[in-house]
Amino acid sequence: MDPAERDANLVHGALRRRGDGDHLAVLVEMLVSLVSSYRYGGDRVDADVAKLEASQLSEAVRRKQPHHDEVVRILSTRSKPQLRATLRRYREDHGTDIVEDIDSRCSSQFARTLKSAVWCLTSPEKHFAEMIRESVVGLGTYEDMLTRVVVSRAEIDMRQIKEEYRARFKTTVTCDVVDDTSFGYKDILLALVGGEEE
Numbered sequence: 001m002d003p004a005e006r007d008a009n010l011v012h013g014a015l016r017r018r019g020d021g022d023h024l025a026v027l028v029e030m031l032v033s034l035v036s037s038y039r040y041g042g043d044r045v046d047a048d049v050a051k052l053e054a055s056q057l058s059e060a061v062r063r064k065q066p067h068h069d070e071v072v073r074i075l076s077t078r079s080k081p082q083l084r085a086t087l088r089r090y091r092e093d094h095g096t097d098i099v100e101d102i103d104s105r106c107s108s109q110f111a112r113t114l115k116s117a118v119w120c121l122t123s124p125e126k127h128f129a130e131m132i133r134e135s136v137v138g139l140g141t142y143e144d145m146l147t148r149v150v151v152s153r154a155e156i157d158m159r160q161i162k163e164e165y166r167a168r169f170k171t172t173v174t175c176d177v178v179d180d181t182s183f184g185y186k187d188i189l190l191a192l193v194g195g196e197e198e
Contacts, residue, residue: 003152006151006152007030007152010026010030010148011026011027011030013026014026014027015027024109024112024113024116025116025127025131025145026148028113028116028117028120029116029120029127029152039077039078039079039080040078040079040082041079042079042081043081044079044081045081045082045085046082047085047089049082049086050082050085050086050088050089051089051093053070053074053078053086054086054087054089054090054093054094055093056070056071056074057070057071057074057086057090057098058090058093058094058098058101061098061101061102061105061106062101062105064105064106066102066106066108066110066111066114067108067110067114071114074086075114075117075118075121080121080122083121083122084122087118087122098118099115099118099119102114102115102118103115123164124153124157124160125157125160125161125163125164126164126168128149128153128157128161129161129164129165129168129169129173130168131145131149132146132149132150132161132165132173132176133165133168133169133176135149136176136177136179136180141180141181143185146177146181146189147189149161150189150192150193151192154192154193154194158192158193158194159194161173162174162193162194162196166196172196173193173196174190174193174195174196177189177190177193178190
């Protein structure tokens with residue numbers, strides 16, 4: 001399948017199996033790409049807007065309201081450079097990263113989805129490293145998730161994902177794929193992941 005057809009099939013499947021946790025990750029990954037196509041594409045950043053919106057995000061997270069309209073508006077309308085500036089200002093003003101605050105203060109499914117959206121918008125390598133790790137940790141392999149991430153990111157940002165994975169989990173994607181898969185499936189994944197220094 002070409003990427004658009006693959007994405008359409010993934011979204012269709014995610015909407016049909018709402019019971020498993022992976023369906024939200026699939027929807028966030030695909031919808032973030034769609035929403036991004038309607039954003040301002042330039043590099044211009046407004047520091048005053050970044051300061052204001054960092055404060056609005058902080059207030060929503062502090063009040064355990066990650067679903068607040070302002071949060072959704074900021075994440076769905078601002079350019080990636082503007083979002084990066086806002087999240088950098090958030091960290092400067094509050095001493096923590098917004099994702100850390102979401103993790104420590106909000107436990108809803110929406111909060112977990114918001115964390116994924118923030119990562120997909122600003123640091124996709126963090127999101128996809130976590131998805132790979134989640135697919136190989138524990139008994140068995142979550143093959144659908146592992147395949148989806150490796151296939152969809154192989155030619156986009158796999159190098160950054162591998163670096164993030166090594167930094168966060170103190171092992172490599174290659175090691176975990178070798179340990180958790182076998183035969184032809186393993187060989188295909190390793191070819192797509194590419195080489196890594198051990």
